[in-house]
Amino acid sequence: MDLSYILNHLGEDRETYRGAVSPPIFQSSIFAFPSVEAFRDGFRDEFRRTTYTRGNNPTVEILRKKVAALEGAEDCLMFGSGAGAIAAGVMASVSAGDHVVCVQRPYSWTRALLRDLLSRFAVAHTFIDGTDIANFEQAVTPATKLIVLESPNSMTFEMQDLAAVAELARARGIRTLCDNSYASPLNQSPIAAGIDMVAHSATKYLNGHSDVVAGALCGSEQLMREVFRGPFMTCGAILAPHDAWLMIRGLRTLQIRMQRIAATTQLVLAFLQAHPRIEKIYYPHSETNPQFALVQEQMRGASGLLTIALRTEDVAGVERFCNALERFLMTVSWGGYESLMFPVCAVHPAGAPLKSGGALPLNLVRLSIGLEEPEVLIADLQQALAAI
């Protein structure tokens, strides 16, 4: 199936919507049935039928089909956040007494899910450096039921060899889940590498407009039905029809946004690499990335999220840089049309030392490249670097 067909047409049953080119928003919590027999039928398969919007909704269903196709998965469930999608995938896969192996620097709330929430329900976990397959072999035990991956992660971009992890897990009957938010479905296909479940913070590139918080979980129909009967219907972290409609609209431009972002990021990267105030750059598609060979093998195009380490004596220099930037908005999240920055020092108390060992150094600033003219962003970075 070609990409533009998925983004422009798949799932959009226009004949039933009186030819509407943009699909209607089914702003209805419930769907009525003409007979008891039909009602019974609706109950029989809430995963596919439309009975109640906590289960399925026609507008959300269009999005489910598109995201599943983008990931090359049989099915997809949409959630009210990426955290909701990841939590559902994990909770559907473990019981008390089980063990989960997870990469050492996952998204903060993925870490909290395992460390703070599921540990209360007797689910054990081990965080490992996922850049070396040997660490997975060492960490799995007979109780391991799930391996949680994030490749690359969204701050320092360590990757895992997805095919190798999938093979190791399959041989031991262990399920795998990969957070693919960074790459987007356009640039990496974990399902094709043998991974069982793919999660997205659809808040980021998939929606791309900084106006919806959403999540997606993709996998085989059987697995998605299992998640549906379990945490999806039980915890109810669903995506509202209106937000699904906004996401369908956001997806129309996914391909062109990603192309533009990748091209601009290449120019920004070249500028930063040559700048004396830049100590180090974290970016998967940079030739200085120690995992560059894996990136070339496993990923297609590039994304626009990178982290720079500033050459400065103290955190005050980092703050001067960030405060001087005019076109990069200072905030959380990433993946929108607008360029953003996230200084690591903002989550530490004022006056903290630049490098305290263990945690990330405080001279790191993450940049999310948006759709602005490249020369505008480069000029802004240039004047802010001069302010250090």
Ligand SMILES: *Cc1c(COP(=O)(O)O)cnc(C)c1O
């Ligand atoms: C933002 C993010 C999440 C969480 O998604 P929400 O939509 O904010 O709940 C998960 N994984 C990664 C890599 C993220 O960047």
